[in-house]
Amino acid sequence: MISIKNVKKIYSSKSGNVMAVDNVNIEIKDGEIFGVIGYSGAGKSTLIRMLNGLELPTEGTVTVADKIVSKIKGSELRKARQEISMIFQHFNLLWSRTVRENIAFPLEIAGIGKSQRMKRVDELIKLVGLEGREDSYPSQLSGGQKQRVGIARALANNPKVLLCDEATSALDPQTTDSILELLVDINKRLGLTIVLITHEMHVIRKICHRVAVMEGGKVVELGPVLDVFKNPQEEITKRFVQQVTEPEETKETIEHLLEHIPNGKVIQLGFVGEAAEQPLITNLIRNFNVTVNILQGKISQTQNGSYGTLFIHLDGADDEITKAIDYIHSQQVGVEVMTNA
Amino acid sequence: MLNGLFPNVKWDKMWEATVETLYMTGVSVVATFILGLILGLLLFLTAKGNIWENAFVNKIISSIVNIFRSIPFIILIVLLIPFTKSIMGTMIGENAALPALIIGSAPFYARMVEIGLREIDKGVIEAAKSMGAKTSTIIWKVLLPESMPALISGITVTAIALVGYTAMAGVIGAGGLGNLAYLEGFQRSRNDVVLMATIIILIIVFILQFIGDVITNKLDKR
Numbered sequence: 001m002i003s004i005k006n007v008k009k010i011y012s013s014k015s016g017n018v019m020a021v022d023n024v025n026i027e028i029k030d031g032e033i034f035g036v037i038g039y040s041g042a043g044k045s046t047l048i049r050m051l052n053g054l055e056l057p058t059e060g061t062v063t064v065a066d067k068i069v070s071k072i073k074g075s076e077l078r079k080a081r082q083e084i085s086m087i088f089q090h091f092n093l094l095w096s097r098t099v100r101e102n103i104a105f106p107l108e109i110a111g112i113g114k115s116q117r118m119k120r121v122d123e124l125i126k127l128v129g130l131e132g133r134e135d136s137y138p139s140q141l142s143g144g145q146k147q148r149v150g151i152a153r154a155l156a157n158n159p160k161v162l163l164c165d166e167a168t169s170a171l172d173p174q175t176t177d178s179i180l181e182l183l184v185d186i187n188k189r190l191g192l193t194i195v196l197i198t199h200e201m202h203v204i205r206k207i208c209h210r211v212a213v214m215e216g217g218k219v220v221e222l223g224p225v226l227d228v229f230k231n232p233q234e235e236i237t238k239r240f241v242q243q244v245t246e247p248e249e250t251k252e253t254i255e256h257l258l259e260h261i262p263n264g265k266v267i268q269l270g271f272v273g274e275a276a277e278q279p280l281i282t283n284l285i286r287n288f289n290v291t292v293n294i295l296q297g298k299i300s301q302t303q304n305g306s307y308g309t310l311f312i313h314l315d316g317a318d319d320e321i322t323k324a325i326d327y328i329h330s331q332q333v334g335v336e337v338m339t340n341a
Numbered sequence: 342m343l344n345g346l347f348p349n350v351k352w353d354k355m356w357e358a359t360v361e362t363l364y365m366t367g368v369s370v371v372a373t374f375i376l377g378l379i380l381g382l383l384l385f386l387t388a389k390g391n392i393w394e395n396a397f398v399n400k401i402i403s404s405i406v407n408i409f410r411s412i413p414f415i416i417l418i419v420l421l422i423p424f425t426k427s428i429m430g431t432m433i434g435e436n437a438a439l440p441a442l443i444i445g446s447a448p449f450y451a452r453m454v455e456i457g458l459r460e461i462d463k464g465v466i467e468a469a470k471s472m473g474a475k476t477s478t479i480i481w482k483v484l485l486p487e488s489m490p491a492l493i494s495g496i497t498v499t500a501i502a503l504v505g506y507t508a509m510a511g512v513i514g515a516g517g518l519g520n521l522a523y524l525e526g527f528q529r530s531r532n533d534v535v536l537m538a539t540i541i542i543l544i545i546v547f548i549l550q551f552i553g554d555v556i557t558n559k560l561d562k563r
Contacts, residue, residue, distance in 0.1 A: 052471055081473035092468035095563050096486040106472040108482070137562040153472075163471075 002028035007060035022217035038214035085154035089166035144175035164196035264315030270334030271308035290316035362517035369442035381454020438515035457491030497553025
């Protein structure tokens with residue numbers, strides 16, 4: 001559906017050239033929810049804007065739905081953009097238009113007649129759950145409702161691809177989840193390919209099938225979300241994964257324990273899929289002469305399976321602890337011995 | 342009672358002058374609105390980072406606007422005498438004031454249009470582009486509606502300035518309340534005529550401001 005090949009984007013300014021996107025190659029499948037995560041300035045915003053031609057690559061080609069977006073111009077590009085919709089962090093609704101009129105806007109652009117337009121708008125209002133707010137102005141809506149208008153507007157011309165530019169970054173956690181659920185629902189019902197950029201790993205975990213991690217304009221890691229959670233390679237990826245698996249308080253608790261318990265080891269276990277279903281702790285206590293103290297645990301759901309982390313404290317003779325850790329390894333559970341950094 | 346307070350005011354002449362002032366203001370407001378919108382849109386669209394980015398065109402329009410905005414109106418009228426004569430065929434009467442009124446106020450309004458357009462959220466324009474909108478669609482369906490309250494309050498301010506300009510134009514023979522106040526009032530030391538003309542001008546200004554405020558509030562859904 002989407003193919004990004006050897007894409008580079010260089011911004012030249014008086015103070016020198018800035019490589020915003022550096023040799024990026026990504027293939028996105030039909031019907032996939034693909035996430036790009038990175039901190040601000042990583043180039044993800046530039047990358048997503050190249051998918052609908054709002055930015056042009058300096059080098060390389062971008063193909064979306066069989067159209068070479070990086071090459072086509074004028075009316076051909078405008079026509080292609082009707083199949084590649086976009087939603088925005090700040091919603092970008094027209095304040096001078098009601099909900100109904102905002103959703104009708106892309107249909108007006110596509111030159112659809114009034115009666116058909118009104119019919120389609122009613123369908124979309126139902127799809128995003130905004131019944132009863134048709135005649136409100138954006139200023140009368142909450143953030144979540146505004147993004148629903150944005151989504152309805154983006155879906156109006158039956159696009160093949162939906163681009164989400166930090167679509168939930170301005171929303172509170174609860175509203176974020178309801179918007180993410182709506183996106184998954186749309187993806188399943190309409191088979192729409194979704195590309196989203198974000199700086200929140202929570203968003204990736206919740207809805208994406210695959211993820212690319214961007215840093216300094218480069219894609220430093222790319223793979224199925226569960227694999228990336230299970231086995232993050234790069235330092236930056238580990239930091240993003242920690243956003244979800246390891247809240248700040250856990251870190252403090254562990255630091256505190258490491259200081260106050262000189263004996264034994266604090267271990268982080270990572271469970272993926274079936275490994276989570278074995279009675280690992282029971283086996284540990286029965287087979288090894290160690291005491292196990294559970295400190296904190298968490299299970300996160302992703303689109304392709306669940307992922308759990310558990311922090312335990314192992315105490316006993318050194319060789320018993322080593323054997324216990326070897327056993328955990330043999331059970332295909334991720335082990336990391338925590339040290340005081 | 343009015344005749345007692347204003348013994349020298351000839352009401353039929355006063356009414357005639359009021360109509361002339363309203364006519365000059367009305368025609369020049371409409372022309373200024375259209376011309377100012379075009380100039381303001383050009384200034385905005387050719388600015389850096391915009392749809393028709395063009396530093397050269399932007400510089401030229403910007404210079405013309407600045408020059409005509411800086412010339413004091415009374416001097417502009419005098420400078421425009423040959424131009425007015427060639428297109429209007431006369432220097433006397435309310436029609437003769439129109440070129441100077443429009444040329445004097447359109448650049449002023451163009452700047453206000455530009456400011457209004459600049460206040461539109463760039464994201465909204467980007468959203469329209471991402472939907473495949475043509476530039477003409479962006480102008481008619483995004484730029485103008487989204488800046489309408491600013492455009493209306495801007496034309497209100499301009500219209501009020503134009504009422505003042507018509508009075509100035511009147512002094513050099515363009516008719517209207519300014520002409521009447523100067524010739525019939527000031528020159529003949531009839532202060533009541535000057536006062537009455539001033540009162541009528543004030544009423545016109547208040548009404549214009551009121552209409553402008555009502556429309557602006559009605560349009561603004563932010």
